Amino acid sequence: MPATPVPLVIDTDPGVDDLLAIILALGSPEVSLEAITLSFGNTTLDYAYANIQRIAHALKVTAKEGALNNTVLAERVEHGTHGKPIRVAMGASKPLGGRMFTASYFHGRDGMSGVSFLPGNPFPCAESSALFGSAPDPMPADELLLDILKQHPPGTVRIAAVAPLTNLALAFLKDPVTFRRVGMISVMGGALDLPGNTSPVAEFNFFADPWAAKVLLEDAVKEGGYLPISLFPLDVTTLHTLPYSKLVRDEHDALYQKSTLVRLISHFLRKPRAVTNSFAPPGTPFDAAKYDLFEAHDPLAIAHCIFASAPHLEWKTAFRVFLLETDGTRTRGFCVVDRRNHGTPIEGQNKAELEERNGAHDEHGIEDTKTAIAAQDVPGANVATTTPGAAWFAEMFLERLGMAT
DSSP: OOSSOEEEEEEEOOOHHHHHHHHHHHTOTTEEEEEEEEOSSSSOHHHHHHHHHHHHHHHHHHHHTTOOOOHHHHHHHHHOBTTBOOEEEEOOSSOSSSOOOOOHHHHOTTSSTTGGGSTTOSSOOOSSBTTTBSSOOSSOHHHHHHHHHHHSOTTOOEEEEOSOTHHHHHHHHHOHHHHTTOSEEEEEOOOSSSOOSSSSSOOHHHHHOHHHHHIIIIIHHHTTSOOOEEEEOHHHHTTOEEEGGGTSOOTTSHHHHHOHHHHHHHHHTHHHHHHHHTTSOTTSOOOHHHHSEEEOHHHHHHHHHHHTTOTTSOOEEEEEEEEEOOSOTTTTTOEEEOOOOOOGGGTTOOHHHHHHHHOOOOTTOSTTHHHHSOOOOOOEEEEEEEOSOHHHHHHHHHHHHTOOO
16 A cells, blocks of 8 residues: 555445445555545435445455455455544435435435345345444534544545535535645536436536535635535546446356355446436437446546546646526526636626626726626636546456456
8 A cells, every 4th residue: 555545535425336436445545535424315314324334244245255356445344444444424414405305216215226125135234344333423424524634634635525515515614714624625516518417407416405515616715715626527427437237247247156245236236227228219229338338427536536646647627617506496406607708707797796786887888897897706616627538447447346357
């Protein structure tokens, strides 16, 4: 392992791709997973915690089977982090405002394609493990986030935010000074130039709690400046795919027969695979190369936290101006991108509201309109535009999961 792995917190709503992303982090020597903070989202909070313990059991059994094809992962399954179980904290059970929704339409009611309800319970929850202990942390998620930030030097902790942003928003609102000690926040959320995946305009994490996203991407800017957020919207995550056949193994496959973890993964990806396959156009031959693809939304954000400092890998972002829609009946969670190109002073602003706030200007002409309007910090974020590539990602991902064969 590197001499000083980067401290990492994963804020998550596990969820099938979340669980794979957590295994990716556990199998990566570049980072030290300090805590997992849980949120509602893909499923409810009770199932979210159960899913963490279900993965813990599968990893523990697979280690005993000698089938964890990743020595870093095997070491952490046996000893945890720093010789102790990784802290797992219960967080938000609902958004900051509005109605609570889950993504059971994709992940299943339990977040694992109904694995919880299989006859005979072949994939039980761990009652106790060296990896995640036996009970949730006594601190709630927002307080645990702040506690870890206090324990480490400013600028060193990275947060992978792959759930609705409620826990992070609550932590920021509770103690913005401590929260700003964070070194990097890799956020999976939003859709800027693509349709949404939950509504026609909204990606699920931003749809589930747009109020929390607004706190971090808009309100925080007005209250101390931009947070160190790198945003991974659907625009970039949907480009990072791998065939489901690499993850969902046939029962005759040697790795399936050898590894409890591989059998669990193969089961919990069944519903997402069926949903994804249903997007293929009817009445034409099914093209597996086009439609039988796992989109690695959350794992890509985790990969950024792991490899952002790797000198041989290229990650690039570009600042994008947008606002979060919170009130829209049909557009909740919509990233309202400013495409007007009317100049920096009004970028991301409503002209009528600016005029109302600042008073009337330049009544006899338009020569000084731009300079008359008071410029403000523009709402938006640094959005990922370049990654090391889909091929690199797929190879790395399968290797770290121990499923490269």
